[in-house]
Amino acid sequence: MKASAPGKLNVTLACGAPDERGYHPLRTVFMAVDLREEVAIAPAPAWSVRTRMLSETGQELALPQELLELPTNANLAVKAAKAVLREAGIESAAALTITKRVPVAGGMAGGSADAAAAIVATAATFGVKGDWQQLARTLGADVPFALAGNAALGTVYGDHLFPVPACRRHWVFACANGAGLSTPTVFKRFDQLPRPTHPSWVLPATSLRPLEGQLGEALIDPDPRRLAGLMFNDLQAAAVAERGALAEVIEAATSAGALCAQVSGSGPTVVALAPDGESGRRIAAKLQKLDSVARAIVTQGPALGARIEGK
Numbered sequence: 514m515k516a517s518a519p520g521k522l523n524v525t526l527a528c529g530a531p532d533e534r535g536y537h538p539l540r541t542v543f544m545a546v547d548l549r550e551e552v553a554i555a556p557a558p559a560w561s562v563r564t565r566m567l568s569e570t571g572q573e574l575a576l577p578q579e580l581l582e583l584p585t586n587a588n589l590a591v592k593a594a595k596a597v598l599r600e601a602g603i604e605s606a607a608a609l610t611i612t613k614r615v616p617v618a619g620g621m622a623g624g625s626a627d628a629a630a631a632i633v634a635t636a637a638t639f640g641v642k643g644d645w646q647q648l649a650r651t652l653g654a655d656v657p658f659a660l661a662g663n664a665a666l667g668t669v670y671g672d673h674l675f676p677v678p679a680c681r682r683h684w685v686f687a688c689a690n691g692a693g694l695s696t697p698t699v700f701k702r703f704d705q706l707p708r709p710t711h712p713s714w715v716l717p718a719t720s721l722r723p724l725e726g727q728l729g730e731a732l733i734d735p736d737p738r739r740l741a742g743l744m745f746n747d748l749q750a751a752a753v754a755e756r757g758a759l760a761e762v763i764e765a766a767t768s769a770g771a772l773c774a775q776v777s778g779s780g781p782t783v784v785a786l787a788p789d790g791e792s793g794r795r796i797a798a799k800l801q802k803l804d805s806v807a808r809a810i811v812t813q814g815p816a817l818g819a820r821i822e823g824k
């Protein structure tokens with residue numbers, strides 16, 4: 514069985530002070546995009562993973578070193594498949610084939626999408642039924658959203674979700690050249706910088722209150738400019754402090770016509786909201802010329818969450 518799950522961006526991301534576990538409370542609006550990871554799974558005598566990476570036009574891309582070096586047992590998709598089987602009391606191993614389209618270690622939750630697709634594919638392959646949100650939380654803070662897809666407000670650590678309606682829009686992702694940024698490193702840097710202050714509509718990060726007010730209205734406003742005016746990412750300053758070239762990419766995206774450009778998640782990918790598809794392609798072409806950008810991708814979102822793709 515094969516399943517797919519989407520990469521994501523954070524339209525807004527409010528981050529609070531770390532708790533006693535060192536985890537940061539988040540209040541974030543996630544949006545899933547059309548870049549999808551696929552995980553095929555089949556029962557096998559031993560655990561194995563084969564991974565390939567495709568561009569948005571279907572071209573084979575080289576796998577980054579960090580993926581080549583990843584031991585099978587450390588792969589989040591394998592951990593997810595194992596967790597489903599453990600919960601169902603099934604003793605089996607499986608062979609996984611992962612097709613990646615979400616840039617690696619970029620702040621777009623590609624690894625979390627692999628895990629979400631693996632949960633759905635494993636459950637279907639072994640005939641197990643369940644509500645997988647709780648299990649997803651144990652694998653990583655972004656996994657529940659990769660399962661759910663569409664657009665949602667994430668509270669607590671971003672892993673408790675309230676679905677929100679949102680218009681589909683054109684998004685440009687500029688993937689940074691060189692290595693990814695480690696999420697813990699960016700969170701540590703965040704702790705060293707002055708804490709962000711927020712406008713009144715950003716509630717305390719731990720609040721379980723559903724999204725309301727101007728951000729909710731802007732998400733369903735067909736005019737993207739209103740949403741652009743409300744986008745922000747508290748982790749941006751920390752990501753830019755770690756990787757100075759990101760400031761140049763953000764600046765280049767806005768001068769090329771993006772309505773808003775910001776670091777995606779904990780970076781180093783930059784995401785830009787385009788006025789429409791054609792301007793999106795123009796913005797991507799300009800960003801592609803920067804030395805600090807490996808590839809620029811135009812895509813759309815919201816997109817569906819994890820789902821079966823056939824056998």
Ligand code: C5P
Pocket residue numbers: 535536537538539652653654655670671696697700
């Ligand atoms: O949840 P995930 O495994 O993706 O998180 C990776 C690391 O990022 C955590 O170990 C933690 O250091 C940091 N993190 C955090 N606060 C969050 C999410 C992640 O500090 N809400």
